[in-house]
Amino acid sequence: MALEADRVAPRSGDDAHGDFLMVEDIVSGYGRQEILHGISLEVRAGEIVAIIGPNGCGKSTFLKAVMRFLPAWQGSIRFQGADLTPLSPDKTVRRGISFVPQGHAVFPDMTVDEHLDMGAWILTDEQKKRTARERAYELIPRLAERKRQAAKTMSGGEQQMLSIARALMTAPELLILDEPTLGLSPKLVDLTFETILEVNRRLGVAILMVEQNAAVALENSHRGYVLEMGNNKYQGESAELLRDERVRRAYLGG
Amino acid sequence: MDHPLQLLANGLVVGAIYSLVAVGLSLVFGVMRVINIAHGDFAMLGAYVAFFAWDWLGLSPLVSLLPAMAILFLFGAGLQRLVIERVVGRPLLASLMLTFGLSLIIWNSSQVAFTTKLRGISYLTEPVTFLGVTMSQSYIVGFVLALILTGALFAFLKFTAPGKAIRATSQNQDVALACGIDVRRARTLAFGIGAALAAAAGTLISMTGFIYPYMGFEYLAKTFTIVVLGGLGSVAGALVAAFAYGLLESFGTAMLSPRIAPALPFVLLIAIMIFRPSGLFGTSVADR
Amino acid sequence: MCSRKYVPSNDTGLTRRNFIKTTGVVAIGTAIAGHIPTIFAQQKKPLRIGASISLTGKYARSGEEQHKGYMLWAKHVNELGHSYGKADLPNSGEPGLLGRPVELIVLDDRSDPTTGVRLYNELIHSRQVDLLLGPYSSAVTNAVAPIIENAQIPTPNPMASSTAIWEGRNLQWQVQVQPPGSRRLPGLTQVAMEHGDEKIAIIYEDSEFPRNAAKALRARAKEDGLQIVLDTAYPVKITDWTPIVQQVMNSGATVLAGGGYLPDAIGITRATRSLGYQPNILSLLVGVALPDYRDTLGKAALTVTGDADWTPNVNYPGAQKYVEAYRSEYGGVPEYHSAGGYGAAQILEEAVRRAGTVDDFEKIRDIMFELKTTTVFNLYEVAPLDSPDSGLQLAANRVMLQVQEADGKLENAVVYPDEAANAQWIYPFQ
Numbered sequence: 001m002a003l004e005a006d007r008v009a010p011r012s013g014d015d016a017h018g019d020f021l022m023v024e025d026i027v028s029g030y031g032r033q034e035i036l037h038g039i040s041l042e043v044r045a046g047e048i049v050a051i052i053g054p055n056g057c058g059k060s061t062f063l064k065a066v067m068r069f070l071p072a073w074q075g076s077i078r079f080q081g082a083d084l085t086p087l088s089p090d091k092t093v094r095r096g097i098s099f100v101p102q103g104h105a106v107f108p109d110m111t112v113d114e115h116l117d118m119g120a121w122i123l124t125d126e127q128k129k130r131t132a133r134e135r136a137y138e139l140i141p142r143l144a145e146r147k148r149q150a151a152k153t154m155s156g157g158e159q160q161m162l163s164i165a166r167a168l169m170t171a172p173e174l175l176i177l178d179e180p181t182l183g184l185s186p187k188l189v190d191l192t193f194e195t196i197l198e199v200n201r202r203l204g205v206a207i208l209m210v211e212q213n214a215a216v217a218l219e220n221s222h223r224g225y226v227l228e229m230g231n232n233k234y235q236g237e238s239a240e241l242l243r244d245e246r247v248r249r250a251y252l253g254g
Numbered sequence: 255m256d257h258p259l260q261l262l263a264n265g266l267v268v269g270a271i272y273s274l275v276a277v278g279l280s281l282v283f284g285v286m287r288v289i290n291i292a293h294g295d296f297a298m299l300g301a302y303v304a305f306f307a308w309d310w311l312g313l314s315p316l317v318s319l320l321p322a323m324a325i326l327f328l329f330g331a332g333l334q335r336l337v338i339e340r341v342v343g344r345p346l347l348a349s350l351m352l353t354f355g356l357s358l359i360i361w362n363s364s365q366v367a368f369t370t371k372l373r374g375i376s377y378l379t380e381p382v383t384f385l386g387v388t389m390s391q392s393y394i395v396g397f398v399l400a401l402i403l404t405g406a407l408f409a410f411l412k413f414t415a416p417g418k419a420i421r422a423t424s425q426n427q428d429v430a431l432a433c434g435i436d437v438r439r440a441r442t443l444a445f446g447i448g449a450a451l452a453a454a455a456g457t458l459i460s461m462t463g464f465i466y467p468y469m470g471f472e473y474l475a476k477t478f479t480i481v482v483l484g485g486l487g488s489v490a491g492a493l494v495a496a497f498a499y500g501l502l503e504s505f506g507t508a509m510l511s512p513r514i515a516p517a518l519p520f521v522l523l524i525a526i527m528i529f530r531p532s533g534l535f536g537t538s539v540a541d542r
Numbered sequence: 543m544c545s546r547k548y549v550p551s552n553d554t555g556l557t558r559r560n561f562i563k564t565t566g567v568v569a570i571g572t573a574i575a576g577h578i579p580t581i582f583a584q585q586k587k588p589l590r591i592g593a594s595i596s597l598t599g600k601y602a603r604s605g606e607e608q609h610k611g612y613m614l615w616a617k618h619v620n621e622l623g624h625s626y627g628k629a630d631l632p633n634s635g636e637p638g639l640l641g642r643p644v645e646l647i648v649l650d651d652r653s654d655p656t657t658g659v660r661l662y663n664e665l666i667h668s669r670q671v672d673l674l675l676g677p678y679s680s681a682v683t684n685a686v687a688p689i690i691e692n693a694q695i696p697t698p699n700p701m702a703s704s705t706a707i708w709e710g711r712n713l714q715w716q717v718q719v720q721p722p723g724s725r726r727l728p729g730l731t732q733v734a735m736e737h738g739d740e741k742i743a744i745i746y747e748d749s750e751f752p753r754n755a756a757k758a759l760r761a762r763a764k765e766d767g768l769q770i771v772l773d774t775a776y777p778v779k780i781t782d783w784t785p786i787v788q789q790v791m792n793s794g795a796t797v798l799a800g801g802g803y804l805p806d807a808i809g810i811t812r813a814t815r816s817l818g819y820q821p822n823i824l825s826l827l828v829g830v831a832l833p834d835y836r837d838t839l840g841k842a843a844l845t846v847t848g849d850a851d852w853t854p855n856v857n858y859p860g861a862q863k864y865v866e867a868y869r870s871e872y873g874g875v876p877e878y879h880s881a882g883g884y885g886a887a888q889i890l891e892e893a894v895r896r897a898g899t900v901d902d903f904e905k906i907r908d909i910m911f912e913l914k915t916t917t918v919f920n921l922y923e924v925a926p927l928d929s930p931d932s933g934l935q936l937a938a939n940r941v942m943l944q945v946q947e948a949d950g951k952l953e954n955a956v957v958y959p960d961e962a963a964n965a966q967w968i969y970p971f972q
Contacts, residue, residue, distance in 0.1 A: 069431055093434035101432060107425035118422050122434040167432065257792065260817075264784045361598070370602040372804055374812075376840035381818035390816035462816075463781060464808045464838050468598055472781055507785030508792075512776035513748060515785070 008048060008222060008238075009201040019081060020045045020206065021066075021097075021174055027074035028065040035061045037230040038075065041208075043174060048200055048207040050217035050238065052251055053227035059210040060102060062227070063178050066208075067099050068092045079174070094122050098172035102179045105163040108152035112143050115151065115162055119169030129169075136165040139202070140195065157188035164195060168203070175199065177209040181216070189213070193220045214251040218242045226251065261504045263387045269500025270400035271462070274455035276477040276484070276492040277404060278448025284424035284487030285444040286342045288349040292333075292357040293452055294470030294477065299360070300326050300453025301465040302368055308375045308460075315375050316395065319457045323450040330449025334442045342441065357470070364467040374464040396458040403454050404493055407447070411489065420444045424487060479519050483526060485536020495534060498522070588645040589638065589900060591616075591890075592671030594661035594686075596678045599653030600778070603804060603834065604879045605678040608701055609648060610872055611883025612675060615891070616644045618867070625888050626867070627860020627918055631895040639894055647671055655685035662686045666693045672900055675887060676716070678879070680704035680723075680751035691715055696893065696907040700886030700919075701879060703851075704754040708925070708934040717910055717924045719886040719917075720851055721938035723751060724758040727799060727849050729942045729958030729967075730825050731759075731766040734797045737969055739822055743772035743795035745786055745810070746827075747802025755827055759799055771795050778802075780809075787813035790821075797823045804829040807848065808838050815842045822970035823847065831943055832877050836952045843945040843952060845972045850943050852878035852919055853956065864918040878919070885919025944968060 021043040029035040035058045043049045051059050064070045066077055068089045077084040084092055093099070107115060116136055120129045137144035140161050151159055160180060167175055180196065181189040197220060199205050211217030218224050218238040226234040226247060234247060241247050279293045300322045307318035337356065341349040378391035411417040422430040423440040430437050455473070459465060477492075480499050484491025499519050506515030526533060593612065596605030618625045620643055624634040633640055647669060651658035658677050665671050666689070674690065676683055676699030683702035690697050697716045699707075703723040707713075734742065742763050746752040753775065763770055772793040776786055787810060790798050798814070798821045801807050807829020814824060829835045830848020854865050854875050864884060868876040893910040894900055911932065914923045921937035942958035946965060955965030 067432070069428070088436070089431045090434040090436050093432065099432040101426075101428040105426065105429050105432075107422055107429060109425055110421070114418075118418065118430075118433050118435075121419075163429070166429070170434075257788065260788060261785070264782075264788065268782050268784070365598065365602070370598075370606050372603055372808060372834045372838055374808065374838035376838070376842055379815055379840075379842050381816055383818065388816075388818040390812075393816055463812060464805065466603070466805075468600075468602065469781075472779060475779070476781075503782065504785045504788075507776075508789055512745075512774055512780075512786050512789075516777050516779065 008197065008220060020047075020079070021208070022078045023066060023075070024078075025075040026062070026065055026072055026077065028061065028070050028072050030061075030070070034073070035230050036065060039227065039230070039232055040075075041225055041232075041235075043206055043208050045173070046200070046204055046206050047223065048196075048221040049209070050221035050224045051208070051210045051227060052212075052214040052217055052224060053233070054251075055212070057227045058230040059227055060178050061230075063099070063176055063208075063210055067097070067176065090122075093170065096170070096173040098167035098170055098175050100160075100163045100167045100175070100177045100180060103182050104156070104159055105178075106151035106154075106159045106166075109150055111148050111150055112162060113147045115166045116169055119166035122170060128171075132169045132171060136168055139168070139198065140165050157184055157191065160184065160188075160192055161195065164199070168199065168205070171203075172205060174206045174208065177207065179210055179212055181211065181213060189216060196220065214247075215242070257386070259385060260387050261508050262501070263389060265501035265504030266497060267389070267393045267397045267462075267500070268503060269497035270397045270404075271455050271458050272473075272477060272480055272499055273404055273493050273496035274400050274451050274458070275473055276480040276496045277407060277489050278451040279474075279477050280481045280484065280487055280489050280492035281420070281424070281444050282448045283481065284489070285420055286338070286441045287346070288338060288341065288353065289346065289478075290338075290445075290448070291350065291353040291474065292360055292470070293353075293448065294472070294474030295357050295360040295364075296326050296330060296449040296452035296470070297456035297459065297473055298364060298465065298467060298470040299329065299456065300450075301456030301460040301469070302364070303453065304457040304460050305373050305375060305465060308377070315377055315457050315461050316399070319399070319454055322453045322457050326453035327446040327450040331442050331446030333449075334445035338445065339438065339441065357474075361468055361470065368467055370467060372464050372466050373460070375460045377461055390462075392461040396462050399454070399458060403451060407451065407489070410447075416440070416443055420447075476519075479523060483519065483523055483533060485533025488533065488535040491533055491535030586638070586642050589640075589642040589673070590645050590647055590669075590671045591673045591675060592647040592649075592662075592665035592669060593675040594649045594651040594658050594665070594677050594682070596653040596682065597648075597650040599651075600805065601653040601679050601803065603832075604701070604828075605653070607877060607879035608678050608883035610868070610876075611700070611880035611885070612646055612648065612887055614864075614867060614871060614880070615884045615887035616646050617871075619644050619891060625860070625884070625891055625918075626863040627858070627916070628888055628891060628895075631892055633895040633898055639891060640898070640900055642900070651677060651682055653679070653682075655682050658682040658686050659689060662689045666695065673890065673894075675883075675890060676700055676702065676719075680707060680754065681749050683707055684750050687711075687713065687716060694903060696890070696903055696910050698886040698889040698910065700882040702751075704751050705758075705931075705934060706750070706754050708931050710930050712930055713933045714927065715907055717889065717933040718935035719889060719919065719922065719938070720882055720935065721920065721940045722935050723754040724761075725940050726755040726758055726827060727825050727847075727942065728940055730797070730799055730823065730847070731762045731768060733958070733967055733969065734768060734823055735766050737822065739796045740769055741771045741793070741795045742768045742797040742799060743790040743793050744770060744800045745772070745774055745776060745790060745798070746800040747806055748775040748777050749802065752800065752802040752806075752827060756800055768797070783809040783813040784816065786810075787817055787819060791817060791819045796821050797825070799823070799825045801826040801829065803827070804832055804834060807835055807846075811835075811839055811842060811846055820971070824971045825942075830945065831954065833875065836945055836954075841947075841952070844947060845944060845968045847942055847944045847957065847967070849940050850878055850954070851938070851940055852881045853941065853943070853954065858916050858918055858920065861918040881919045885917035885922075888917040888919075889913065889915075889922060942967075 023041045025038045116133050221238045224238045224241045303322035304315045304318045307313040381388050381390045419435045419440040423437045480495045484495035502518040506518045595609050623637045649661045674695050674697045678701045680702045683699050684707045700719050703720045705722045746756040807826040825847040831850035836843050893906045896909045897905045911927045923937035925931040925934040941956050943954040944957045946955045957967040
């Protein structure tokens with residue numbers, strides 16, 4: 001895919017450092033096995049940030065640590081000035097961060113409507129729920145045609161759209177996506193990124209995503225981070241990373 | 255085949271009682287991927303609550319059903335929070351060993367507390383005849399209650415917020431977490447509900463059969479087959495498979511032989527494993 | 543014979559097997575050791591008598607009663623120097639057996655014959671007990687018989703009524719104490735014939751003892767001219783008897799006989815009542831004799847018949863004192879499993895006292911096979927060593943009981959044979 005610099009909208013938020021998502025020196029893992037050896041990362045308001053790196057470098061683990069699905073053994077996670085480190089996952093969601101887990105991230109036996117209902121779990125105001133639902137169907141009209149269809153009967157691309165729509169129900173300020181294009185055909189990869197960009201442009205939602213397709217990820221983001229073996233390797237403006245010889249050779253196939 | 259209606263009725267009654275144990279076992283597996291070997295023991299404990307309420311206080315088992323369920327709900331929820339929660343997400347063998355150990359503890363201490371004496375409640379034993387089907391009132395009452403309770407469970411899961419949280423956790427834990435659902439609470443609740451339903455089954459068994467400290471294992475063996483038949487983690491599947499199991503026992507005994515009848519569910523199980531490995535209603539675990 | 547020095551088995555590793563044992567069994571072992579009174583001077587080495595009994599699993603209820611019989615016997619021998627009714631034997635009076643305190647080593651076979659085999663091997667080879675007593679149930683006894691024959695240890699078996707264990711096998715080391723299964727449900731076919739019943743259904747659990755009981759019933763039914771309209775075994779692991787009783791109903795039988803153990807008796811009675819089935823005779827193995835049967839079923843148990851090897855009003859020497867001792871030790875009235883356990887241990891006691899040794903197994907064995915005696919449980923005489931059925935019980939008798947109501951209470955009346963009866967057989971079944 002050719003570089004299309006105009007795909008990504010200019011950042012909508014201010015450029016102030018450190019007051020949106022600020023992750024510092026995170027160490028975490030599964031059981032006793034340490035996977036992240038101290039990773040730092042920042043997302044600014046309204047920005048799209050991509051994390052790339054080889055398989056097994058800890059990209060998904062890092063997102064789970066940010067979402068508080070995994071405990072942080074060291075380091076801190078701050079969001080909009082508040083310390084998330086001691087919070088449980090359900091509390092993190094209430095702070096305005098939504099998460100789309102990797103692959104088939106749906107409830108197989110629930111309908112589209114039920115998914116949106118579950119997405120609005122933390123909302124108590126019925127009016128807000130209705131508005132959020134309308135906004136979701138407007139953003140992804142394809143789902144509106146299948147309100148009563150069970151997720152397991154839908155295609156992989158539709159499930160991915162559903163998962164994003166579900167995550168947007170709480171009107172988050174930051175959307176975290178784990179491998180949103182995993183297993184999708186090239187056509188659906190394009191469609192998915194269009195949706196992600198649309199979410200960022202129209203709703204002003206900041207995006208942090210992990211992508212195995214490094215080129216596409218950098219083409220569709222403002223800034224990028226390259227992880228290797230659970231450590232930060234490179235970081236910078238996506239356009240610069242795309243031009244960087246070392247990144248090209250290692251992750252972009254030339 | 256003589257008396258097909260009678261065979262049908264017998265199968266349905268037994269199936270309804272199996273279903274009370276099976277839906278809970280399946281629910282618990284769905285929510286926490288734990289095969290609870292001690293699940294049958296909850297039925298045993300519930301049965302003893304009902305028995306002693308009858309023996310000491312003269313309470314009808316239809317009345318003591320509710321306290322029996324409440325007590326086992328608290329017992330199950332407490333056990334989950336204190337012990338079982340620690341093996342959630344660990345390999346299946348860890349939870350198998352843990353719940354197997356718990357089962358032995360419950361079983362042995364029950365034997366000390368209640369003795370091995372077989373007991374039962376003689377209540378509503380008079381038979382009634384309807385459409386050529388004869389059945390004691392306790393069986394009929396047991397059948398109706400079992401249907402009401404499973405119906406209540408389905409309504410709870412479908413329409414209430416905690417029920418939806420349980421279903422969501424069962425279907426995809428990561429997404430449930432991402433929705434802001436307290437999955438730990440959902441697990442504790444599901445475990446408590448499973449224990450309460452098993453207790454209800456135990457209460458009904460104390461009326462229609464007899465009870466003893468190690469009865470749990472015999473019901474576990476049957477309900478485990480039922481749960482695999484229905485698809486591990488599928489509550490609707492467990493319900494359908496429980497009735498299928500009851501009917502196979504009933505018709506198999508009459509049409510083939512009592513020796514062959516117990517093998518029929520396993521024949522069905524093998525057939526289903528070949529043609530539909532995830533069970534009647536199962537979503538393949540690999541898909542999740 | 544290898545040295546009888548005690549080798550402690552390694553029970554500390556938490557393997558799965560040991561986990562099962564430690565939770566159930568070790569506790570029992572220590573409880574029994576506590577029974578040895580302080581009269582014994584330190585220098586007397588305990589006489590260790592081993593057995594496995596079904597303390598959990600399907601036969602737990604009956605096995606526990608047999609265990610109580612063993613324990614009570616050990617207690618009496620240790621405290622009085624003899625068991626009840628055996629005060630006049632040679633070498634009695636001094637506390638213990640030949641002066642040595644009796645220590646029971648009882649393990650739990652979980653009602654499983656395979657486990658029983660493993661446990662008897664363990665008792666003989668790793669725990670190296672001095673003497674043995676039999677397990678509970680025909681199934682376990684049959685399974686462990688070859689082990690005991692190999693080890694050549696004289697063993698009385700209290701609760702194995704199956705004749706197939708002995709018939710034609712020329713066992714050299716084991717005797718049957720219980721009345722054999724061929725004499726099960728006495729009077730059933732005769733009473734049915736007298737009243738003009740023609741059709742009998744026999745249903746039975748598919749395991750050693752009920753199979754043999756059914757075989758004997760079948761032969762007697764044919765002999766007495768009854769038509770067997772249904773003859774079917776059902777598997778051990780069933781919890782609902784309704785489908786089988788339904789089949790009996792459809793067969794047109796007016797006599798229903800069989801079952802297996804206590805659960806079967808309760809289950810078949812429940813199913814019979816639930817289906818509204820009205821045979822003229824409902825006669826069930828084992829369970830009817832037990833108080834649990836009446837307690838569980840209440841009036842649904844009325845007029846059901848069943849047999850007993852023993853009832854608490856029998857007049858064998860020491861029997862009434864035994865009933866008293868049981869009552870004060872455990873509360874309640876003993877039933878035949880505990881009396882059988884006590885009685886079998888008495889056979890071992892008598893053989894050892896008469897032999898005057900615990901080490902000469904052949905001498906003990908010879909006496910055990912030649913003995914004609916009574917215990918608190920029943921008469922005792924077995925087929926001699928040189929006969930094909932050696933060890934088979936020849937003298938013990940059984941009575942027919944019926945649940946009847948007297949003064950508003952349910953009790954077991956003896957209704958057959960006439961010499962033993964204290965009530966009329968109520969016919970038909972109501």
